[in-house]
Amino acid sequence: MLLNVKGLSINLATQRGTLSAVQDVSFHVDKGETLCIVGESGCGKSITALSLLRLLPASARLTAETISFNDLDLLTLPEADIRPLRGNRLSMIFQDPMSALNPLHTVGRQLTDVLLAHQHVTRAKAAERACELLLKVGIPNPEERLQQYPHELSGGLRQRIVIAMALMCEPELIIADEPTTALDVTIQADLLRLLKELQQALGMGMIFITHDLGLVSRIADRIVVMYAGEVVEAGPASAIFEHPAHPYTRALLGAVPDPSHPRMEPLESIPGTVPSLLSRDKTCHFRGRCPMAQDICNNRISLQTVGADHQARCIRVGAEDSQ
Amino acid sequence: MTPPLLELRDITHDYVVRHGIFGTRRRVRAVDGVNLRIGKGDVLGIVGESGSGKSTLARIMLGLLDPSEGAALLEGKPVSAFPRRGLAEKVGFIFQDPYSSLNPRQTVEQIIGYPIRLRDRGSPGSRRDLVRQTMEVVGLPERFLDAYPGQMSGGQRQRVAIARALITRPGLLLCDEPTSALDVSVQAQVLNLLLELRKDHELTYAIISHNMSVIQHMTTHVAVMYLGRIVEMDRSERVFANPQHPYTQLLLDSMLTVAPGKGIPELRLDTAAREAMRDHPVHIVTN
Amino acid sequence: MTDLVNSVNPGSDTSPLEGRPARWRSNGSLLLGLSILAIVVAMAIFAPLLAPYDPYAQSLPNRFTPPVWLPGGGWDHILGTDQLGRDYLSRIIYGSRISLSIGIGTALVSGLIGSTLGICAGYFGGRIDSVIMFVVTARLALPVVLVALAIVAIFGSSFTVVLLTLGGLLWERFALVTRAATIQLRGADFVTAAEIQGATVPQVMLHQLIPNLANAIVVVATLEMAQAMILEAALSFLGLGVPAPMPSWGLMIAEGKAQILFEPWLITIPGAFLFALVLATNLLGDGLRDVLAPESRN
Structure with missing residues (x-):
């Protein structure tokens, strides 16, 4: 297991009290595997990713049973030992490329700096590697590009x-937070294909964070669906797309306009809004928007086993099978 | 024959770009000889990559921009001949970002009622009634009347924006990426609302989007733009079933529909492919 | 449709207003500034009730009575009397009226000039912006005190002249802040939406821009108020502010300076009040900025 996260909770101190952004989230990523964390804005997917690199805001309080990366315990590792991991063995790609690039330095300088910071190589060697990688990510005439500013x-x-x-140091795990949503569709498809190919070639693990279910269906090996800070369904991609067990997952699938859906007919929409994360009550968080809510949904529910490696946080999981 | 609701005739528009303060001026062609018609009741989807001229076209349709060449006609009359307020009563506009399109210091009532307040129509009481009615049309409960945008979710805000566009009862609604800033489940709510409004109020839409799935779901006609030109235009079902232009084909190939295990399609985006797309004859069917 | 209508509930947990009381309460400098200012404002409003004597009534036999805590002082004149035997406490209390009205008046005049210029520069941009920014630069090159001195010397010293002079000089911060904020708002979709609907330029400014600039303007106004009160005192000290015998704190310091070695309290008492008032106004300005316009902190 490359990355193993168990019982991760993140609380944020705000002016209006403690906000429970992430609650008891567990997942793991294996070598060469793509895990997609799916959810809508505010579900806690991005902050979960940031917490892995320990890049949380100062107001955040993190607790967890385990966060281990290979044989390293990320939970107890001192900050000084985390820093050399970032960009080296653990890399992150953000949605906005401009925020990840320094406007004052050339592209080449920034690429080589990453390598120089983590490995003992000469600048010439680093530049060579940068050229090589730019070709790999589909940039022709890399020598020219290296001289340019973002x-x-x-x-x-x-x-x-x-x-x-992100790939300069051949990381073992790459975390991508909506890296293509701001791009044109053709470029998005091209970049995703490239990322997927590189991942397979290098045997990297990847955590891909997105709300785009079409995209997820194309790249995911396993999926974690998050809602209101909790995992509501987790399992292999095939299982989740074939037999979505949680009503939220099903509703999300029904809400995506898809060629299979009759044109100009209403899509399935999820009524209502996400509950406040400030005051969590002891009920199923999806109850207020769930078409199948019953009295029994007023009780907290843990993840129920649906099938092999497939769980969902819904009381009806067992009931439906018996029908 | 009645004229189409909106018609663009040979629209060409150049922007002047200056390099540095004293640099040379250069003209950049944003829109190049565009012809299109939107008939009453149509839903025209305009798709294309960023910088393909979609937004420039929208600004021309709204009368915010005078094209360098060609004419935009609304009900057979040049758009430029309409007074600003008169035009706004015929063409409504929905912005992409419901966070930036609503004034954070105004209440929902003030925002939705602003177009009629500008026109000094009716008493404050009758205006309030009209705002209420419009809110009901877009599915906003009355208790939001005194709420501020900051107190609402993205979907609720987009409903406010739609209500504001509808209050003067325009026949044509121009939507620029109406759902791309919204979550999937909220996107479905807004798309459903737009479809329902179209049926109930006989609206005509022009929807600009880069989301091909949304375009396929929502439109009767599609115009595909590439490098400032319309390279393909036809009824939606024909375009999606049988694309004629290589760029349209590329857009369809890059659609990531839900298809587990299918992987990411391989696209040809190299210079040769781009040149082929640029030189390929256009395919335009008007009806 | 009905399911949609029934399901949407006000997302009250996203209200920015809800956080306000907490921020108000937890901001120490804001509270301190507000309390001191409240005391001074009360002094100014209720001066006739609070002052034990007429601030202009002279009593030469009682010149230079020291305040109560010094030897020779007494409860008759708690803060003593000045070189003309006028009750110092009464003059201080009435003096607060001058400082406050100069401060508020100047902020109003300079706010009007500066905000108008700033909004126009930001909204129209281009040549208008260049011209206005040139005026701002030119204004920044003027030494405020010297110009104020010159103007007062030409037009004679009076309360109105001082107020208009300071108001005419201290507007550049209003202009810069509102210009920067307007440029940002100018591109916001809600401004475009109003323009599409056919709002005229004054309507866009009045309905869309100014409500969003109000917080920033209030913050700058408090800071300019403090600045104006100091400058008024300085001008009065130099004999070119409000004319004697008005009980301006700056004038009181000037009148006491002849006795600085023998009766230093003549200077320290009005000095302390001036210090407290300016400090309070600045604290209020800083606190308001944190609460109302945290984005403008630098």
Whole structure:
């Protein structure tokens, strides 16, 4: 197991009290595997990813049973030992490439700096590697690009460079937070394909965070669906797409406009809004929006086993099978 | 024959770009000889990559921008001949970002009622009634009347924006990426609302989007833009079933529909492919 | 449709207003500034009730009575009397009226000038912006005190002249802040939406821009108020502020300076009040900025 997270909870201190952003989240990623964390805004998917690199805001309080990366215990590792991991063995790609690039330095300088910071190589060797990687992420004439500044490049090119930067040190795990949502569809598909190919070639683990279910269906090996800070369903991609067990997962699938859906007919929408994370009551969090809610849903429920390696946080999981 | 609701005739628009303060001026062609018609009751989808001229086209349709060449006609009359307020009563606009399109210091009532307040129509009481009615149309409960945008979710805000666009009863609604800033479940709510409004109020839409699934679901006609030109235009079902232009084909190939295990399609995006797309004859069917 | 209507509930947990009381309460500098200012405002409003004597009534036999805590002082004149035997406490109390009205008046005049210029520069941009920014730069090159001195010397010293002079000089911060904020708002979709609906330029400014600038303007106004009160005292000290015998704190310091070695309290008492008032106003400004416009902190 490359990464193993168990019982992760994150509380944020706000002016209006403690906000429970993530509650008892567990997942794991194996070598060469893609885990997709799916959910809508505010479900806690991004903050979960940040917590793995220990990049949480100061107001956040993290508790967990285990967060282990290979043989390292990320939970207790001192900050000084975490820093050399970032960008080296653990890399992250953000949605906005501009925020990941320094506008004052050339692309080449930034790419080589990453390698120089973590490995003992000469600048010439690092530049060579940068060229090689730019070719790999589909940038022709890399020597020219290395001399350019981020603002001289298009959004698609910038994101390619950020991906190349994340790959400079051949990380074991790559965390991608909606890396393609800001891009044109053709470029998005191209970049995703590239990322997937590189991942397979290098045998990296990948955590991919997104709300786009179409995308998830194409790249995920396993899926974690989050809602209101909790995992509501987790399992192999095939199982979740074939037999979605949680009503929220099902509703999300029904809400995506898809060629299989009759044109101009209403899509399935999820009524209502996400409950406040400030005051959590002891009920199923989805109860208020669930079409199948019953009295029994007023009780907290743990993840129920649906099938092999497939769980869902719904009381009806067992009941439906028996019908 | 009655004229189409909106017609663009040979629209070309250049922007002047200056390099540095004293640099040379250069003209950049954003829109290049665009012709299109939107008939009453149609839903026209306009798709294309960023920088393909979609937004420029929208600004021209709204009368915010005078094209360098060509004419935009609304009900057979040049858009530029309409007074600003008169035009706004015929063409409504929905912005992409419901966080930036609502004034954070105004209440929902003030925001939705602003267009009629500008026109000094009716008494405050009758205006309030009209705001209430419009809120009901877009499915906003009355208790939001005095709420501020900051107190609402993205979907609720987009409903406020739609109500504001509808209060003057325009026949044509121009939507620029109406759901791309919203979550999937909220997107479904807003798309359903738009479809329902179209049926109940006989609205015509022009929807600009880069989301091909949304376009396929929502539109009767599609115009595909590439490098400032319309390279393909036809009825939606024909475009999606049988694309004629290589760029349309590329857009369809890059759609990531829910298809577990299918993987990411391989696309040809190299220079040769781009040149082929640029030089390929356009395919335009108008009806 | 009905399921939608029934299901949406006000997302009250996202209200920015809800956080306000907590922020107000937890901001120490804001509370301190507000309390001191409240005391001074009360002094100014209720001066006729609070002052034990007429601030202009002279009594030469009682010149230079020291305040109560010094030897020779007494409860008749708690803060003593000045070189003309006028009750110092009464003059201090009435003096607060001058400082406050100069402060508020100047902030109003300079706020009006500066905000108008700033909003126009930010909204229209281009050549208008260049011209206005040139005026701002030119204004920044002027030494405020010297120009104020010159103007007062030409037009004679009076309360109105001082107020208008300071108001005419201290507007550049209003202009810069509102210009920067307007440029940001200018591109917001809600401004475009109003323009599409056919709102005229004044309507866009009045309905869409100014309500969003109000917080920033209030913050700058408090800071300019403090600045104006100090400058008024300085001008009065130099004999070119409000004319004697008005009980301006700056004038009181000037009148006491002849006795600085023998009766230092003549200077320290009005000095302390001036210090407290300016400090309070600045604290209020800082606190308001944190509460109302945290984005403008630098």
